[in-house]
Amino acid sequence: MDNIKDLNTDENPDKSTEKLILKAAKDVFHRKGLAGARMQEIADEAGLNKAMLHYYFRTKDKLFEAIFSEECCGFFDKLADLINVDLPLLEKIEHFVENYTELLLKNSYIPAFIISEMHHNPEKIKHMFIDRIFSVKYKFLGDITTAVSLGLIKPVDPRQLIVNIIALCIFPIAARPMLTLMLEFNDKEYLDFIETRKKEVAKFIINSIKIN
Amino acid sequence: MDNIKDLNTDENPDKSTEKLILKAAKDVFHRKGLAGARMQEIADEAGLNKAMLHYYFRTKDKLFEAIFSEECCGFFDKLADLINVDLPLLEKIEHFVENYTELLLKNSYIPAFIISEMHHNPEKIKHMFIDRIFSVKYKFLGDITTAVSLGLIKPVDPRQLIVNIIALCIFPIAARPMLTLMLEFNDKEYLDFIETRKKEVAKFIINSIKIN
DNA sequence: TTTTGTATTAACCAAACGGTTAATGTGTAT
DNA sequence: ATACACATTAACCGTTTGGTTAATACAAAA
Numbered sequence: 001m002d003n004i005k006d007l008n009t010d011e012n013p014d015k016s017t018e019k020l021i022l023k024a025a026k027d028v029f030h031r032k033g034l035a036g037a038r039m040q041e042i043a044d045e046a047g048l049n050k051a052m053l054h055y056y057f058r059t060k061d062k063l064f065e066a067i068f069s070e071e072c073c074g075f076f077d078k079l080a081d082l083i084n085v086d087l088p089l090l091e092k093i094e095h096f097v098e099n100y101t102e103l104l105l106k107n108s109y110i111p112a113f114i115i116s117e118m119h120h121n122p123e124k125i126k127h128m129f130i131d132r133i134f135s136v137k138y139k140f141l142g143d144i145t146t147a148v149s150l151g152l153i154k155p156v157d158p159r160q161l162i163v164n165i166i167a168l169c170i171f172p173i174a175a176r177p178m179l180t181l182m183l184e185f186n187d188k189e190y191l192d193f194i195e196t197r198k199k200e201v202a203k204f205i206i207n208s209i210k211i212n
Numbered sequence: 213m214d215n216i217k218d219l220n221t222d223e224n225p226d227k228s229t230e231k232l233i234l235k236a237a238k239d240v241f242h243r244k245g246l247a248g249a250r251m252q253e254i255a256d257e258a259g260l261n262k263a264m265l266h267y268y269f270r271t272k273d274k275l276f277e278a279i280f281s282e283e284c285c286g287f288f289d290k291l292a293d294l295i296n297v298d299l300p301l302l303e304k305i306e307h308f309v310e311n312y313t314e315l316l317l318k319n320s321y322i323p324a325f326i327i328s329e330m331h332h333n334p335e336k337i338k339h340m341f342i343d344r345i346f347s348v349k350y351k352f353l354g355d356i357t358t359a360v361s362l363g364l365i366k367p368v369d370p371r372q373l374i375v376n377i378i379a380l381c382i383f384p385i386a387a388r389p390m391l392t393l394m395l396e397f398n399d400k401e402y403l404d405f406i407e408t409r410k411k412e413v414a415k416f417i418i419n420s421i422k423i424n
Numbered sequence: 425t426t427t428t429g430t431a432t433t434a435a436c437c438a439a440a441c442g443g444t445t446a447a448t449g450t451g452t453a454t
Numbered sequence: 455a456t457a458c459a460c461a462t463t464a465a466c467c468g469t470t471t472g473g474t475t476a477a478t479a480c481a482a483a484a
Contacts, residue, residue: 017461033332036247039442049463054443109331116328118389119321120245126393133394154419159395159405160412163384171379174386177330181338182345183371193371200372207366208420229431251472261433266473 018056020046025053026067030109033116034064034124061124068113072128075110078103080132083139089147090206097169097202104173105194111174137162153209161209168201230268232258237265238279242321245328246276246336273336280325284340287319292344295351301359302418309381309414316385317406323386349374365421373421380413 015023024046028037039060043050057063082096082103104111117125144158172179172194180190227235236258240249251272255262269275294308294315316323329337356370384391384406392402 031332033245033247033328035245036332038440040440050442051444051463052461055461058443060442112327112331114390115324115386116245116331118387118393119324119328120243120248122389130393137394157408157412160409160416163391163409164380164413164416167379167383168376170387171383172375174327175330175379175382177334178326179375181330181342182349196369197372197375200369201376204372204376204420208416212424250470252470262472263433263474264431267431270473272472 017048017052020048021053021056021063022067025063026071029064029067030113033113034060034121037064064124068125069128071107071110072114072125073132075103075107076129076132076136080136080139083136089143089152090210092143093165093205094202096165097205098198100166100169101173101194101198101201104169105191108173108176111170112176115174151211154211156209165205168197168205172197229260229264232260233265233268233275234279237275238283241276241279242325245325246272246333249276277336280337281340283319283322284326284337285344287315287322288341288344288348290315292348292351295348301355301364302422304355305377305417306414308377309417310410312378312381313385313406313410313413316381317403320385320388323382324388327386363423366423368421377417380409380417384409 021042025037025042028042028045032038032041037060039053040050042063043053046052053063057066079100082099085092085095087095114125140162141158144153144156144161147153148155148158176190179185179193183189183193185193233254237249237254240254240257244250244253249272251265252262254275255265258264265275269278291312294311297304297307299307326337352374353370356365356368356373359365360367360370388402391397391405395401395405397405
């Protein structure tokens with residue numbers, strides 16, 4: 001019998017070498033960070049010769065950059081979409097918490113990664129989102145300021161409210177290992193806990209700022 | 213006979229070599245993380261020969277362990293004190309938010325450090341707080357459960373409320389570089405912003421859970 | 425003074441690291 | 455069949471890394 005496992009046509013599609021590298025590198029950078037990641041480990045995880053990493057991406061820094069500038073752009077683009085949705089503030093907060101939490105779940109390594117690398121190598125990752133972040137901020141600030149001046153919510157410092165909202169969404173994802181330890185979660189329990197938060201966090205926020 | 217081996221004769225108080233190493237290592241580990249820190253950089257920052265680090269602490273891992281097991285113990289001990297204070301829940305939350313924020317400000321590197329290292333080297337740091345964290349959790353859970361059953365606050369999942377409270381306190385400290393970038397803070401503006409949160413976060417939480 | 429235990433240093437080492445190279449395989453158009 | 459461009463590999467290279475060592479400085483005890 002011929003072994004046809006290397007036939008890269010249909011059911012075993014040949015993920016291109018470049019894609020294999022990107023996937024392996026993403027996982028290793030996520031687990032170990034930029035400083036802790038090893039080119040050999042990435043090569044092993046991709047099942048490739050280490051020289052291939054340099055053939056496709058020249059240096060470790062450029063590989064790192066290639067992965068995370070793309071990841072960050074995609075992430076912040078979707079964040080911008082969530083902020084720009086056309087809804088009254090309270091419904092927008094409900095919509096935001098639910099969909100931002102889902103976005104974070106699908107990119108669960110990004111929050112801890114950004115927190116970590118912004119401390120260790122801020123110059124290397126700032127530029128990946130510095131442009132996109134301001135439009136998100138100004139839209140959100142404007143929405144809240146308007147809602148306050150229209151008397152739709154209690155008077156609050158819009159910056160404080162923004163930080164509260166993103167803190168409640170991001171922290172449980174970024175601190176997953178800590179929460180899992182403290183609350184003795186298994187994977188399913190943790191995911192259920194986060195799933196519940198999609199509705200509960202919005203209620204928690206709205207309860208606090210709505211006018212009785 | 214008194215041990216006077218550390219007699220400091222000159223006007224320049226001789227911080228013992230061990231203390232010099234610990235201080236320099238703490239700063240470097242904080243800036244670079246475990247994987248990114250270099251023994252030579254620690255030695256340079258302490259103004260000592262690199263061999264001294266090994267003479268006092270044998271290995272990089274043991275130096276890392278010596279610093280952060282002590283730091284974490286101190287930090288979680290103070291956290292336990294905050295939880296064990298004898299106050300009704302709502303006042304306890306006010307007291308907690310104010311003093312926990314202050315504790316975090318004084319140990320501002322710890323949150324991002326724990327988030328980062330729990331992702332990269334969980335086994336290496338779990339044991340530093342795994343014992344202390346459960347008593348804190350159970351006391352807090354009990355307080356909230358009692359307050360709910362007494363009808364002092366709205367019925368909430370105590371675990372969700374705990375996560376909300378610590379998220380609102382920890383995130384702005386852990387994500388300082390990101391907040392500083394997004395809200396265009398200088399150091400003073402950032403610290404003022406956090407200072408304001410000592411009162412505002414407690415109000416935000418209590419507004420949400422109090423019975424109208 | 426001599427001895428003795430500790431602190432400190434420069435020089436050194438093997439392993440691990442990121443990165444390069446030269447040779448070889450492979451598919452394709454001529 | 456040949457030629458050419460791209461893909462892949464093992465072996466290699468110079469540097470950096472954590473860690474060791476052997477020699478020495480130094481202060482207290484004998």
